[in-house]
Amino acid sequence: MSNHNAAAAAAFAKLQEEAQKDWDRLREKPLILIGAATCGRAAGALNLLEEVKNELAELKLDANVLEVGCMGHCYAEPIMVIYNEGFPAICYGYVTEGVGARIVRDYLTEGDPGIEFALAALEPNDMFPTFADFPRGIHENKIVLEQCGFIDPQNIDHYIATGGYVALTRALDMTSQEIVTTIKESGLRGRGGAGFPTGIKWQTCLDAPGTTKYVICNADEGDPGAFMDRTILESNPHLMIEGLAIAARAVGATKGYVYIRAEYPLAVERVALAIEQARSKGLLGDNILGSDYSFDIEIFQGSGAFVCGEESALIASMEGEPGIPRHRPPFPAQSGLWGRPTVINNVKSLSYVPHIIKNGAAWFTGIGSEKNPGTAIFALAGKVVNTGLAEVPMSTTLNELINDVGSGIAGGKKFKAVQIGGPSGGCLPESAMDTPIDFDSLTRAGAMMGSGGMVVLDEDDCMVEIARFFLDFTQQESCGKCTFCRLGTKHMLDILERITKGQGKPEDIDTLTQLAAKVKAGSLCSLGKTAPNPVLSTIKYFRDEYEAHINEGRCPSKMCKDLIAYYILPEKCERSCDACVGSCPVEAIGDNEDRIKVIDQEKCVKCDSCMVACPPQYKAVVKLSPPHLVEEKDREYREGKQKWQKQ
Amino acid sequence: MAETVTITIDDRQIQAAPGEMLLWAALDNDIYIPHLCASREEAHPTASCRLCFVEVEGRPAPVPACTLPVTEGLVVKTRSPQVDSLVAMGFELLMSNHRLDCKNCSANGNCELQRIAKARKLRLKPKNLPVLDKNLPVDDSAANIVYDPNKCVLCGQCVRACRKSGNGTLGFARRGYLRVVTTFGGVPLGESNCTNCGACVKVCPVGALAQK
Ligand SMILES: Cc1cc2nc3c(=O)[nH]c(=O)nc-3n(C[C@H](O)[C@H](O)[C@H](O)COP(=O)(O)O)c2cc1C
Ligand code: SF4
Ligand code: SF4
Ligand code: SF4
Ligand code: SF4
Ligand code: FES
Numbered sequence: 001m002s003n004h005n006a007a008a009a010a011a012f013a014k015l016q017e018e019a020q021k022d023w024d025r026l027r028e029k030p031l032i033l034i035g036a037a038t039c040g041r042a043a044g045a046l047n048l049l050e051e052v053k054n055e056l057a058e059l060k061l062d063a064n065v066l067e068v069g070c071m072g073h074c075y076a077e078p079i080m081v082i083y084n085e086g087f088p089a090i091c092y093g094y095v096t097e098g099v100g101a102r103i104v105r106d107y108l109t110e111g112d113p114g115i116e117f118a119l120a121a122l123e124p125n126d127m128f129p130t131f132a133d134f135p136r137g138i139h140e141n142k143i144v145l146e147q148c149g150f151i152d153p154q155n156i157d158h159y160i161a162t163g164g165y166v167a168l169t170r171a172l173d174m175t176s177q178e179i180v181t182t183i184k185e186s187g188l189r190g191r192g193g194a195g196f197p198t199g200i201k202w203q204t205c206l207d208a209p210g211t212t213k214y215v216i217c218n219a220d221e222g223d224p225g226a227f228m229d230r231t232i233l234e235s236n237p238h239l240m241i242e243g244l245a246i247a248a249r250a251v252g253a254t255k256g257y258v259y260i261r262a263e264y265p266l267a268v269e270r271v272a273l274a275i276e277q278a279r280s281k282g283l284l285g286d287n288i289l290g291s292d293y294s295f296d297i298e299i300f301q302g303s304g305a306f307v308c309g310e311e312s313a314l315i316a317s318m319e320g321e322p323g324i325p326r327h328r329p330p331f332p333a334q335s336g337l338w339g340r341p342t343v344i345n346n347v348k349s350l351s352y353v354p355h356i357i358k359n360g361a362a363w364f365t366g367i368g369s370e371k372n373p374g375t376a377i378f379a380l381a382g383k384v385v386n387t388g389l390a391e392v393p394m395s396t397t398l399n400e401l402i403n404d405v406g407s408g409i410a411g412g413k414k415f416k417a418v419q420i421g422g423p424s425g426g427c428l429p430e431s432a433m434d435t436p437i438d439f440d441s442l443t444r445a446g447a448m449m450g451s452g453g454m455v456v457l458d459e460d461d462c463m464v465e466i467a468r469f470f471l472d473f474t475q476q477e478s479c480g481k482c483t484f485c486r487l488g489t490k491h492m493l494d495i496l497e498r499i500t501k502g503q504g505k506p507e508d509i510d511t512l513t514q515l516a517a518k519v520k521a522g523s524l525c526s527l528g529k530t531a532p533n534p535v536l537s538t539i540k541y542f543r544d545e546y547e548a549h550i551n552e553g554r555c556p557s558k559m560c561k562d563l564i565a566y567y568i569l570p571e572k573c574e575r576s577c578d579a580c581v582g583s584c585p586v587e588a589i590g591d592n593e594d595r596i597k598v599i600d601q602e603k604c605v606k607c608d609s610c611m612v613a614c615p616p617q618y619k620a621v622v623k624l625s626p627p628h629l630v631e632e633k634d635r636e637y638r639e640g641k642q643k644w645q646k647q
Numbered sequence: 648m649a650e651t652v653t654i655t656i657d658d659r660q661i662q663a664a665p666g667e668m669l670l671w672a673a674l675d676n677d678i679y680i681p682h683l684c685a686s687r688e689e690a691h692p693t694a695s696c697r698l699c700f701v702e703v704e705g706r707p708a709p710v711p712a713c714t715l716p717v718t719e720g721l722v723v724k725t726r727s728p729q730v731d732s733l734v735a736m737g738f739e740l741l742m743s744n745h746r747l748d749c750k751n752c753s754a755n756g757n758c759e760l761q762r763i764a765k766a767r768k769l770r771l772k773p774k775n776l777p778v779l780d781k782n783l784p785v786d787d788s789a790a791n792i793v794y795d796p797n798k799c800v801l802c803g804q805c806v807r808a809c810r811k812s813g814n815g816t817l818g819f820a821r822r823g824y825l826r827v828v829t830t831f832g833g834v835p836l837g838e839s840n841c842t843n844c845g846a847c848v849k850v851c852p853v854g855a856l857a858q859k
Pocket of ligand 5: 804850856
């Protein structure tokens with residue numbers, strides 16, 4: 001250990017000691033944690049917080065209540081954890097109005113922990129199962145998400161007390177090259193989408209001539225459906241900050257930026273506060289912990305265009321130019337912000353760094369697979385039961401992630417496909433469910449890792465419409481600079497729109513495939529290069545659905561409005577019930593001569609109300625595709641009636 | 648004395664200054680590669696028209712010639728099935744969004760699009776794609792200049808020229824399919840700070856900007 005940094009170690013030991021005291025004090029009373037990241041807030045966490053505080057005040061109970069981040073079980077929000085003497089710590093889910101107060105009251109006054117509301121215990125015990133006892137827990141391996149939901153993101157002491165900033169302190173004793181070598185040996189690949197080896201990027205920047213260098217944390221997260229980066233920043237901002245500081249030390253940068261989209265106000269607020277606290281403890285700023293090393297961080301709020309997440313566009317937007325990608329090389333690591341060598345890394349990539357420095361490269365390569373070490377963090381969304389954040393070792397299969405971690409498909413429906421990798425990812429079918437989740441396998445299967453968005457689709461999802469939906473997003477988010485992306489995606493979108501309206505032509509699939517191949521090959525940046533993926537993968541795996549739309553005017557999933565008609569099955573309609581009639585906003589439902597309900601197809605606006613309104617015991621309203629089936633059904637009904645009358 | 652490197656384009660050996668972009672080395676030696684957006688003055692290539700693709704030995708995919716610095720021993724082909732189909736599609740895409748009216752166009756006979764079509768045996772009228780007319784108003788408000796955005800291929804030459812020799816009037820606005828070259832605030836040229844210098848007209852490779 002070099003001498004001047006022995007002082008830093010001593011300074012840090014003092015910080016740790018204070019933090020530990022603060023942390024220990026928490027458990028002197030019952031401790032209540034409430035998950036209040038954006039996801040929790042959307043589910044009512046702030047009301048729960050107030051309710052719990054009021055209840056404690058009313059009952060004059062003494063407890064510590066903390067607003068924490070998200071532990072990933074978003075499906076069960078609002079979530080509350082109670083640590084209380086005599087019981088293992090319990091995590092409660094679905095803590096809706098009234099329930100929070102009740103749990104607190106029963107538990108803290110009568111010692112009844114309310115296990116009917118418990119999701120799981122947090123520590124092994126003889127009474128309740130823990131998360132590790134569920135299939136989800138078996139797969140989960142939390143590195144980046146470890147502290148999320150268990151510490152107060154607004155209190156730096158919590159982070160320090162749970163092992164934070166040890167790695168930065170250790171990095172002060174390492175040379176730049178030693179740090180870079182460790183990251184290289186760890187095999188860490190960037191989690192922002194492309195999976196580029198972080199160590200090689202850092203080495204390039206370290207070797208680049210010049211004394212002024214920058215590091216940037218890319219927290220733009222423009223993918224619809226992805227919220228991993230936001231959640232990490234809201235739940236444990238110091239982890240990214242520590243990672244960024246280590247990155248800076250590794251490449252010789254004294255200035256860092258966090259590029260966050262302005263649509264993430266809570267994340268911006270928490271990162272800003274965390275930076276301030278780190279600065280006040282001497283962990284950022286001049287002469288960190290009294291060492292010879294100085295580094296500080298500034299927040300840059302992006303205006304929230306998807307393409308601004310692309311690194312050359314991100315830099316342009318920081319320089320005050322329109323956020324439009326540039327031809328690379330030069331790569332930012334050689335010539336980035338203001339023409340200086342710049343490392344840009346994703347929030348998750350940086351969040352692994354402190355753990356790797358602390359535990360060593362070999363520890364990291366021991367997780368996941370050889371070419372894809374570490375964990376994968378996914379935002380599970382769509383028709384899966386357990387939506388939320390999951391962190392599993394790379395090479396966990398899709399099947400394990402969706403059926404074990406996600407508990408399968410909601411509502412008893414059938415799995416159809418999973419869309420992975422954000423708007424420019426791909427859709428994989430049932431037959432690809434054994435694909436291990438890692439950069440290379442997903443790309444081979446026709447999807448991609450992307451930043452970790454995962455949307456699970458069921459039988460009610462039309463794959464042509466899904467392709468149209470994602471292409472609509474990328475088409476609108478294209479910067480418009482280059483020919484293939486600007487015009488190629490536009491033509492592709494127009495074709496998809498026609499197909500979903502039943503105006504497809506037999507040659508459309510070929511035209512789409514050709515355009516897709518050229519847009520991929522010809523575009524300047526990765527937005528255009530990957531935009532066709534949803535189209536290509538759905539054509540590859542669900543070509544029959546395209547053909548049904550084009551050749552038969554039929555939407556097999558009955559999702560495309562122009563290709564369906566609502567119909568009331570006469571044999572199922574309970575004449576006197578009338579539920580559908582009242583639900584129809586355009587008075588399209590009336591009686592026929594037998595007092596059976598009939599939909600006037602001319603008037604029907606396909607709003608779905610009648611189908612929802614028809615009581616489950618009758619289920620008389622159905623969707624027909626193609627719409628002309630209505631006439632056939634009508635004919636059948638009339639013929640059946642004649643036959644019956646003749647008899 | 649300037650050092651040179653020897654490169655091979657379409658089996659022809661050529662001397663070029665090291666680091667120079669392949670596009671210029673080729674053009675200087677009368678080897679035509681379609682291009683709209685490139686500029687010699689610009690240190691960093693825009694690389695936005697995506698028409699100058701060439702096949703580089705040792706590389707799996709075609710590379711835009713305006714982004715490829717020449718190095719000793721570089722071997723390229725300006726034509727190959729891969730390049731041809733990529734350029735054909737790029738050209739067709741551009742033409743699908745171009746108001747075609749050669750007979751009445753000021754650029755007729757001196758038009759880069761006509762030149763590309765001729766050199767690569769491509770059709771000006773798109774074969775497989777429907778035409779997407781932007782239907783934007785033609786701006787004839789300036790004293791000497793007419794601007795028809797429906798013919799613009801967004802090469803950016805005028806923006807660059809206007810910044811350099813004009814009054815910085817022209818720039819890009821909006822994203823994606825809606826991207827256009829326009830004035831600051833989108834006012835007609837006649838109401839802008841345009842000095843009618845004509846620098847933009849001189850560089851426009853098509854008939855979008857024309858002298859009155
Ligand atoms: C259109 C587009 C959008 C992107 N958006 C993001 C983003 O929101 N966050 C991110 O970290 N990387 C994003 N990337 C990837 C970045 O360009 C870059 O590769 C990444 O930030 C590098 O960090 P990493 O090596 O740690 O992954 C995007 C790329 C493209 C092409
Ligand atoms: S691929 Fe699309 S987003 Fe990227 S530079 Fe081209 S037009 Fe812009
Ligand atoms: S710009 Fe060229 S191709 Fe277009 S109308 Fe004029 S002459 Fe014809
Ligand atoms: S005439 Fe000159 S000033 Fe006017 S737009 Fe063209 S280049 Fe700019
Ligand atoms: S007006 Fe002419 S020079 Fe300007 S971008 Fe359009 S085509 Fe290029
Ligand atoms: S000239 Fe090379 S991309 Fe336009």
